[in-house]
Amino acid sequence: MKLQLALDLVNIAEAKQVVKEVAPYIDIVEIGTPVVINEGLHAVKAIKDEFPSLQVLADLKIMDAGGYEVMKASEAGADIITVLGVSDDATIQGAVVEARKQNKKIMVDMINVKDIAGRAQEIDRLGVDYICVHSGYDHQAAGKNSFEDLATIKRVVKQAKTAIAGGIKLETLPEVIRAQPDLVIVGGGITSSEDKQAVAAQMRRLIKQG
Numbered sequence: 001m002k003l004q005l006a007l008d009l010v011n012i013a014e015a016k017q018v019v020k021e022v023a024p025y026i027d028i029v030e031i032g033t034p035v036v037i038n039e040g041l042h043a044v045k046a047i048k049d050e051f052p053s054l055q056v057l058a059d060l061k062i063m064d065a066g067g068y069e070v071m072k073a074s075e076a077g078a079d080i081i082t083v084l085g086v087s088d089d090a091t092i093q094g095a096v097v098e099a100r101k102q103n104k105k106i107m108v109d110m111i112n113v114k115d116i117a118g119r120a121q122e123i124d125r126l127g128v129d130y131i132c133v134h135s136g137y138d139h140q141a142a143g144k145n146s147f148e149d150l151a152t153i154k155r156v157v158k159q160a161k162t163a164i165a166g167g168i169k170l171e172t173l174p175e176v177i178r179a180q181p182d183l184v185i186v187g188g189g190i191t192s193s194e195d196k197q198a199v200a201a202q203m204r205r206l207i208k209q210g
């Protein structure tokens with residue numbers, strides 16, 4: 001099981017500082033959607049250049065023009081790029097084709113997908129690398145999480161790796177680990193804590209224990 005740090009509410013300099021603190025405990029750094037909006041794909045390049053041994057995920061949440069946007073994120077150095085599960089199959093297929101050309105991976109974010117089981121099966125057949133259940137900030141504010149959805153995709157997805165994101169904290173991580181996703185994505189659970197390094201280290205320990 002891998003651990004991904006999501007960076008959402010930082011600029012490039014702050015992002016570098018956080019990654020420096022927690023780098024030994026994480027596998028993937030996510031350049032979050034708000035960072036891409038504020039800083040552009042330069043943020044992806046800056047982090048990849050400074051931390052070449054970490055995988056970098058560009059959370060573009062692509063909704064259209066999958067091939068083109070994956071190409072641009074790949075040029076910036078992204079290893080994994082996100083596409084929305086609610087987008088058209090053609091968008092996801094375009095993203096997958098381009099990712100294969102560039103030797104990159106596609107993660108489909110299932111945020112706002114109503115029929116998780118049905119859509120996850122369709123998306124799995126499109127050859128994506130990860131399917132991620134996700135309670136975004138607005139869903140978290142309404143008290144939702146994606147634990148049930150994780151169990152659903154674990155049941156129906158045959159080929160892609162499974163991931164979960166949205167409000168995961170040190171206290172809720174054991175419940176997530178019990179469901180055995182391939183990847184756990186944590187943003188505020190690390191970045192909002194006073195001692196980010198200690199929290200990331202403890203998360204890594206819990207994941208290692210399984």
Ligand SMILES: O=C([C@H](O)CO)[C@H](O)[C@H](O)COP(=O)(O)O
Nearest residue numbers: 006033136166167168186187188
């Ligand atoms: O994708 C995200 C969100 O939509 C804002 O862009 C976050 O990266 C994701 O939810 C993980 O962050 P936390 O919920 O703070 O763990």
